[in-house]
Amino acid sequence: MSxxxxxxxxxxxxxxxxxxxxTLYGLLGFAFLYLPIVVLIIFSFNSSAVITFPLQHFTVSxxxxxxxxxxxxxxxxxxxxxxxxxxxxxxLVGTAAAFPxxxxxxxxxxxxxxxxxxxxxxxxxxxGIALLILFVPxxxxxxxxxxxIAGQIVLAGPFVVLVVASRLYGFNQQLEAAAMDLGATPWxxxxxxxxxxxxxxxxAGALIAFTLTHLLHHRPGQHAADVxxxxxxxxxxxxxxxxxxxxxxxxxxHAAHRELVAPPARRLKMRRAPRYRAPAxxxxxxxxx
Amino acid sequence: MPRLLWxxxxxxxxDVVLFLxxxxxxxxxxxxxxxxxxxxxxxWTVAHYIKVFTSEGIYLHILVKxxxxxxxxxxxxxxxxxxxxxxxxxxxxxxxxxxLTLVIMPFWTSYLLRVYAWxxxxxxxxxxxxxxxxxxxxxxxxxxxxxxxxxxxxxxxxLYIPYAVxxxxxxxxxxDRSLVLAAMDLGATPVxxxxxVVLPQTLPGVYAxxxxxxxxxxxxxxxxxxxxxxxxxLITNLLVNQIHALEFGFGAAIAFVIATFVLVLLLGLRxxxxxxxxxVG
Amino acid sequence: MxxxxxxxxxxxxxxxxxxxxxxxxxxxxxxxxxxxxxxxSVLRTLGGGTASAAALQGPLNILVWxxxxxxxELKDFLATTGVxxxxxxxxxxxxxxxxxxxxxxxxxxxxxxxxLWGPRYHQSGLVDPLDLxxxxxxxxxxxxxxxxxxxxxxxxxIMFPWSWAPIIPYYDxxxxxxxxxxxALFDPKYRRRIVMEKTPVDIxxxxxxxxxxKKPYEMTPAEIKAAKEALIRLKPNILTFVEQSNQFVxxxxxxxxxxxxxxxxxxxxxxxxxxxxxxxxxxxxxGYVGFLDGEMVVKNAAHRNAAMAWLDHKNQAKxxxxxxxxxxxxxxxxxxxKMLQQxxxxxxxxxxTGYDQPDVALRMILKGPPPGEGLKMYIDAFNEAIAR
Numbered sequence: 001m002s003x004x005x006x007x008x009x010x011x012x013x014x015x016x017x018x019x020x021x022x023t024l025y026g027l028l029g030f031a032f033l034y035l036p037i038v039v040l041i042i043f044s045f046n047s048s049a050v051i052t053f054p055l056q057h058f059t060v061s062x063x064x065x066x067x068x069x070x071x072x073x074x075x076x077x078x079x080x081x082x083x084x085x086x087x088x089x090x091x092l093v094g095t096a097a098a099f100p101x102x103x104x105x106x107x108x109x110x111x112x113x114x115x116x117x118x119x120x121x122x123x124x125x126x127x128g129i130a131l132l133i134l135f136v137p138x139x140x141x142x143x144x145x146x147x148x149i150a151g152q153i154v155l156a157g158p159f160v161v162l163v164v165a166s167r168l169y170g171f172n173q174q175l176e177a178a179a180m181d182l183g184a185t186p187w188x189x190x191x192x193x194x195x196x197x198x199x200x201x202x203x204a205g206a207l208i209a210f211t212l213t214h215l216l217h218h219r220p221g222q223h224a225a226d227v228x229x230x231x232x233x234x235x236x237x238x239x240x241x242x243x244x245x246x247x248x249x250x251x252x253x254h255a256a257h258r259e260l261v262a263p264p265a266r267r268l269k270m271r272r273a274p275r276y277r278a279p280a281x282x283x284x285x286x287x288x289x
Numbered sequence: 290m291p292r293l294l295w296x297x298x299x300x301x302x303x304d305v306v307l308f309l310x311x312x313x314x315x316x317x318x319x320x321x322x323x324x325x326x327x328x329x330x331x332x333w334t335v336a337h338y339i340k341v342f343t344s345e346g347i348y349l350h351i352l353v354k355x356x357x358x359x360x361x362x363x364x365x366x367x368x369x370x371x372x373x374x375x376x377x378x379x380x381x382x383x384x385x386x387x388x389l390t391l392v393i394m395p396f397w398t399s400y401l402l403r404v405y406a407w408x409x410x411x412x413x414x415x416x417x418x419x420x421x422x423x424x425x426x427x428x429x430x431x432x433x434x435x436x437x438x439x440x441x442x443x444x445x446x447x448l449y450i451p452y453a454v455x456x457x458x459x460x461x462x463x464x465d466r467s468l469v470l471a472a473m474d475l476g477a478t479p480v481x482x483x484x485x486v487v488l489p490q491t492l493p494g495v496y497a498x499x500x501x502x503x504x505x506x507x508x509x510x511x512x513x514x515x516x517x518x519x520x521x522x523l524i525t526n527l528l529v530n531q532i533h534a535l536e537f538g539f540g541a542a543i544a545f546v547i548a549t550f551v552l553v554l555l556l557g558l559r560x561x562x563x564x565x566x567x568x569v570g
Numbered sequence: 571m572x573x574x575x576x577x578x579x580x581x582x583x584x585x586x587x588x589x590x591x592x593x594x595x596x597x598x599x600x601x602x603x604x605x606x607x608x609x610x611s612v613l614r615t616l617g618g619g620t621a622s623a624a625a626l627q628g629p630l631n632i633l634v635w636x637x638x639x640x641x642x643e644l645k646d647f648l649a650t651t652g653v654x655x656x657x658x659x660x661x662x663x664x665x666x667x668x669x670x671x672x673x674x675x676x677x678x679x680x681x682x683x684x685x686l687w688g689p690r691y692h693q694s695g696l697v698d699p700l701d702l703x704x705x706x707x708x709x710x711x712x713x714x715x716x717x718x719x720x721x722x723x724x725x726x727x728i729m730f731p732w733s734w735a736p737i738i739p740y741y742d743x744x745x746x747x748x749x750x751x752x753x754a755l756f757d758p759k760y761r762r763r764i765v766m767e768k769t770p771v772d773i774x775x776x777x778x779x780x781x782x783x784k785k786p787y788e789m790t791p792a793e794i795k796a797a798k799e800a801l802i803r804l805k806p807n808i809l810t811f812v813e814q815s816n817q818f819v820x821x822x823x824x825x826x827x828x829x830x831x832x833x834x835x836x837x838x839x840x841x842x843x844x845x846x847x848x849x850x851x852x853x854x855x856x857g858y859v860g861f862l863d864g865e866m867v868v869k870n871a872a873h874r875n876a877a878m879a880w881l882d883h884k885n886q887a888k889x890x891x892x893x894x895x896x897x898x899x900x901x902x903x904x905x906x907x908k909m910l911q912q913x914x915x916x917x918x919x920x921x922x923t924g925y926d927q928p929d930v931a932l933r934m935i936l937k938g939p940p941p942g943e944g945l946k947m948y949i950d951a952f953n954e955a956i957a958r
Binding site: 022023025026029030032033034035036037039040043051052053054092093094096097098099100101103104106112114115116117118119120121122123124125126127129130131133134138150151153154157161162163166207208211 | 293294295296297298299300301303304307308310311312314315369372373375376377379388391392393395396397398402403405406407408409410412414415416419447450451454455459497500504505507508510525528529532537540541544547548551552555
């Protein structure tokens with residue numbers, strides 16, 4: 001809240017506002033946001049292999065397996081790499097673009113703004129195919145993490161622009177002018193005046209880019225560890241016997257495991273298919289080397 | 290300061306090379322009959338576009354249905370999200386940071402798992418039905434909770450409400466609070482103060498959330514499959530089926546028709562398209 | 571690398587001297603980012619390559635279903651040949667086909683596919699048929715799988731056969747009276763009680779079986795129309811499609827589903843293991859579809875020798891046994907089947923999944939792409955049915 005207001009006024013305002021109701025509402029909102037997460041956490045300690053009530057007995061076995069999986073899946077590293085580079089890249093290009101879009105009047109500005117939103121409008125699966133066609137038959141590139149990153153920056157960039165721009169609009173440019181008048185170079189002005197002031201916007205933009213990339217990147221094969229982290233669903237079970245379970249139990253347990261993430265029926269898609277989120281998930285599917 | 294304009298260059302280049310060019314390629318596909326997959330051979334045709342508008346009318350019918358569902362979900366996001374954002378903005382500075390992080394945190398877990406969790410909440414043997422049964426309110430499970438348009442919309446609201454909350458919060462936080470106090474001092478009721486002072490100042494955030502909630506929902510096809518049942522089929526489901534039949538040209542035609550609809554809608558919401566207005570109000 | 575250094579240097583100097591403009595700063599940062607990524611990919615490739623002193627060229631790129639390989643054989647292959655394997659997963663035959671067609675042998679060496687997709691790949695000139703007699707592990711196959719007629723090109727085979735399973739209905743006997751025909755699925759008392767995996771072409775083929783189509787994967791327009799009508803008729807009974815078959819177990823266990831209309835064999839066992847009811851399989855009298863799949867070597871594969879070595883390696887009985895224990899569905903390797911029969915824990919399952927009866931595989935109506943315009947017509951009809 002920007003306006004502090006005098007204490008007396010504030011109290012009056014508070015008294016009039018049904019403050020308690022608002023807080024209650026906020027708590028309900030968080031309950032809504034966290035209900036599924038809580039359900040997943042509960043099931044991650046449940047011995048049953050399927051996410052369904054009633055609960056069976058308590059277990060931490062899913063978590064015990066987690067370590068194994070972290071080691072096994074080099075994919076996690078790829079995932080981190082892609083997310084990190086995309087976040088940095090999208091934040092840089094997005095921030096750079098936000099300046100002219102806010103501070104300059106140029107022809108076609110409106111068109112450009114609209115153009116920025118377009119990648120969000122086209123379903124990801126189609127963007128993915130289009131990029132695949134561009135990269136391989138047209139440009140003759142080799143598919144790699146780089147192509148994945150490139151595809152993602154297109155999607156995350158506009159979000160950064162919007163967030164940083166919102167910060168820039170509230171920016172008092174006289175502060176910059178003052179710094180320059182006092183002899184600061186443009187760079188120094190940027191670093192000491194502009195940058196600290198827009199930093200919250202840039203960080204927020206980076207956060208959104210990160211969230212978006214991370215979200216898009218939930219390809220099972222790629223991000224299995226995280227998937228398991230929440231539900232305790234684990235792919236492999238080499239430790240069953242070592243964990244001191246008797247043979248029969250270990251078998252049942254085997255089956256349970258399989259069921260979760262790699263069921264016998266082969267079109268299992270947990271680790272493979274569904275595109276996690278509409279825009280751009282398809283991009284990943286097609287561009288993975 | 291024309292130098293500033295250079296800042297646009299990286300993003301513009303990326304967008305042109307990695308988005309515009311591929312889309313032009315897809316546009317060419319959508320206008321060609323290709324005998325064999327991905328061949329740009331064949332003749333020019335608008336048959337794919339005609340097919341979007343014919344085919345027993347299913348594509349238009351489902352597109353309209355998708356737009357209606359997306360509008361309902363967006364409206365619900367705004368109605369539920371606005372007071373929520375207001376609550377966050379009304380806490381102390383330190384709490385705001387914590388609460389915002391809490392809002393965005395669920396995003397960092399798997400989309401898929403979060404949607405699955407809803408089947409465990411709404412299903413016949415789900416949390417709600419088990420609770421109702423336990424409390425002896427019902428003896429038969431309420432089966433209308435899952436696998437229909439209702440559950441689809443609930444999950445959409447769940448998935449996209451953080452965007453709405455963040456956008457609305459951003460504009461609430463920038464709002465000049467003293468105007469509210471002034472209005473109240475001048476005798477406005479809380480409702481009047483909200484409608485005439487708070488809401489107009491936060492409209493940019495509302496528009497922004499419309500863009501970021503409404504548009505992505507149009508492209509959803511995983512949630513409809515997982516919780517929408519047979520009545521929840523949306524336009525992108527049909528498109529994806531076509532892509533899996535290697536009908537890239539037709540898939541592209543569907544996508545471009547959707548995009549045209551969306552752009553027309555966005556232009557209707559002109560202000561939302563204009564960054565300047567978006568954030569200055 | 572030197573380039574990256576130079577960029578970093580200039581960046582540091584620029585910042586220190588305050589000379590750098592915003593533009594230069596950003597462009598330098600961008601170059602740095604790209605350089606880092608490039609360097610890291612180079613390093614990764616090197617990491618895979620350093621261990622290799624053997625003659626085989628790697629890394630091997632395979633586009634594959636995730637039930638076609640597992641960690642042990644990947645590790646062993648790396649250990650014995652020094653060749654690292656890059657795996658990309660897919661789920662729809664059409665996706666893999668499109669990617670192979672676009673990307674080709676330069677970036678994909680081995681691709682998995684279903685029965686009749688093999689001939690499609692071959693007709694499009696995407697794969698090289700294999701001389702199965704060259705592979706040690708092919709000797710372990712059931713003889714019938716070495717002689718699959720539609721995979722034959724001369725005396726070569728388009729695919730190296732891997733696994734197979736019928737796709738059939740299962741029902742929960744607590745709610746459903748036993749049946750032996752697809753007609754039972756349409757009974758109004760099963761309203762919103764049937765769950766199906768979302769496989770459009772195969773669902774259309776099943777509907778074709780219901781309406782008496784001669785060849786369910788090569789239906790005539792009239793037959794497609796009849797199949798579409800059947801699907802529309804079935805819709806009220808379908809509760810939902812699922813994207814992944816592990817949900818089948820969930821819905822049987824909690825009683826949401828009474829019938830699963832298109833599951834792979836072995837579901838009964840998995841439901842039981844998960845604490846659910848003993849569900850029953852149905853082999854409908856109209857016939858049933860099924861999959862028989864394998865691996866193909868892509869034409870002009872950049873790492874062809876490694877690809878051949880990999881196929882020989884991963885098809886060995888010792889790995890096939892592990893695969894069965896994990897996936898519980900029949901495979902093409904006879905030696906592995908015999909090993910499993912010796913294991914009292916798995917002997918019953920070997921029989922229950924039909925692993926010991928390879929002739930069942932040849933009686934199934936095999937999955938494949940409807941020829942020519944067929945695929946398009948199937949999907950159009952499917953879309954029209956579900957959008958209704």
